[in-house]
Amino acid sequence: MKKYDLIIIGSGSGLNIASKAIQQNKKIKIAIIEKSKMGGTCLNHGCIPSKMLLHYKDVIESIKSSKDFFIKSKIEKIDYEKIISSTDYQLNKLSREIYSFYKKSRQIDLYKGNAKFIDNHTLKVSKDLIYGKKIVLAIGARASIPNIQGLENIDYLTYIEALKLKTLPKTMTIIGGGYIGIELSNFFQSMGCKVTILEAKKILSNVDDEIASEFKKKFLKNIKVIENVNIKKIESKNKKITVFFNNKKITSEKLLISTGIKPNTDLIDIQNTNIKLDEKGFIKVNKYLQTSIKHIYALGDCINSYFFKHSANFESLYVFEKIFKKHTPKINYPPIGYCVFSTPEIAGVGITLKQAKSSKYYIKKANFKDIASSMIVKDNTGVLYLIFEKKTNRLKGSHVVSKNASILIHILIAFMQKKAKEEDLKEMIYIHPSFGEFIKKAL
Incomplete structure (x- = not known):
């Protein structure tokens, strides 16, 4: 049995730990286990490919809106197959480069396959048994599939298949109106596919009603979009898929399931360890990202925390510090923002508007149509909220719907990081005319 100082399961954010460790300690021996392509979910079938495809959507929308600026333009053809193949090529190339980099390291052994726990220190990968003094679980999550009558007989898509779909369907039904469903619906609609979203409650249920309302405009x-849907069954006939709901039905060529995620903890024989899970299968960790077994750490989508690549990267750098440096304090998350890369974009950070209705806070608001940039880009859609704590006047949250919201929110994340007060935001000089004046308008 081969023994390692550190075993990392998953080649996404866990690679941050490996790369820093081999730079710091030239004698350390690390094993990296990956069942799929190097680079993890984000690179291969998550945020990177989806945002690459959504940029094509942005280009198409720019061309179509050119008439608003007295520019006559025409899209002669959208080469969907080329868009998909080009995206795949770039991602596969980068994944291979990552593999080659770590393969060349004398300090790292790469194992391809599913990791299975034998005990708290020992793992089996294919026929290999390996021992780790310390272990990091960066195993991610996968699409959660709802229990719907007939779905087991349907050739449905998850985000993984949707991002690599070779032929553009004429019609698509998406079950689930969360971040992933919204973004993918935007992409396929821009390509020329007729999309319908079915949502059990309301789309974007994780954002405030005020934000969702502006977004929907x-x-x-x-x-x-059809909300408050109760799906009864799903059938397939003549290469078409029919969803029956609320005494109605909708038929389409493709069905995309986008109803959340589930952790991959059920794939690694975790029952052979003393690692504790919560009721949803996520790994329980303490304030040091240690599991119930102190030499085993967990981060990213397999713990019930934030579900973003940027938060997983932050956690991986913390785990590196905790493993290799003494006297590491408890993890202290800075303000972590989110964004829905749709049309329009949604972005936010900090407490929600619902939480801010407490007497502890006060809210400032601005409408995008009231700033000069609205006239420049000829777009009236957008709203921005700033949430301040009454006792300290400090910025505690912000939520934006607008073009370029993903960029604008970083100013507010920085203000929150520095514990800025309302007067600090007021003292800043915002470039005119710019989207930054959206913040000034709210003050």
Whole structure:
């Protein structure tokens, strides 16, 4: 049995730990286990490919809106197959480069396959048994599939298959209106596919009602959304898929399931360890990202924390510090923002508007149509909220719906990071005319 100082399961954010460790300690021996392509979910079938495809959507929308600026333009053809193949090529190339980099290291052994725990220190990968003094679980999550009658007989898509779909369907039904469902619906609609979203409650249920309401003003112009849906069954006939719901039905060529994620903890024989899980299968960790076994750490989508690549990267750097440096304090998350890369974009950080209705806070608001940039880009859709704590006047949250919201929110994340007060935001000089004046307008 081969023994290692550190075993890392998963080649996404866990690679941050490996790369820093081999730079710091030239004698350390590390094993990296990956069942799929190097680079993890984000690179291969998550945030990177989805944002690459969504940029094509942005280009198409720019061309179509050129008439608003008295520019006559025409899209002669959208080469969907080339868009998909080009994206795949770039991602596969980068994944291979990552593999080659770590393969060359004398300090790292790469294992391809599913990791299975034998005990608290020992793992089996294919026929290999390996021992780790310390272990990091960066095993991620996968699409959660709902229990719907007939779904087991359907050739449905998850985000993984949708991002690599070779042929553009004429119609698509998406079950689930969360971040992933919204972004993918935007992409396929821009390509020429007729998309309908079915949502059990309301789309974007994780954002405030005020934000979702502003978002829908533009989003619903191009994509049909049906909320408060109770799906009874799903059938397939003549290469078409029919979803039966609320005494109605909808038929389409493709069905995309986008109803959340589940952790991959059920794939690694975790029952052979003393690692504790919560009721949803996520790994329980303490304030040092240690599991119930102190030499085993966990980070990213397999713990019930934030579900972003940027938060997983932050956690991986913390775990490195905890493993290799003494007297590491408890993890202290800075303000962590989110974004839905749709049309329009949604971005936010900190406490929600619902939480801010407490007497501890006060809210400032601005409408995008009231700043100069709205006239420049000829777009009236957008709203920005700033949430301040009454006792300290410190910025505690912000939520934005607008073009370029993903960029604008970073100013507010920085203000929150530095514990800025309302007067600090007021003292800043915002470039005119710019999207930054959206913040000034709210003050």
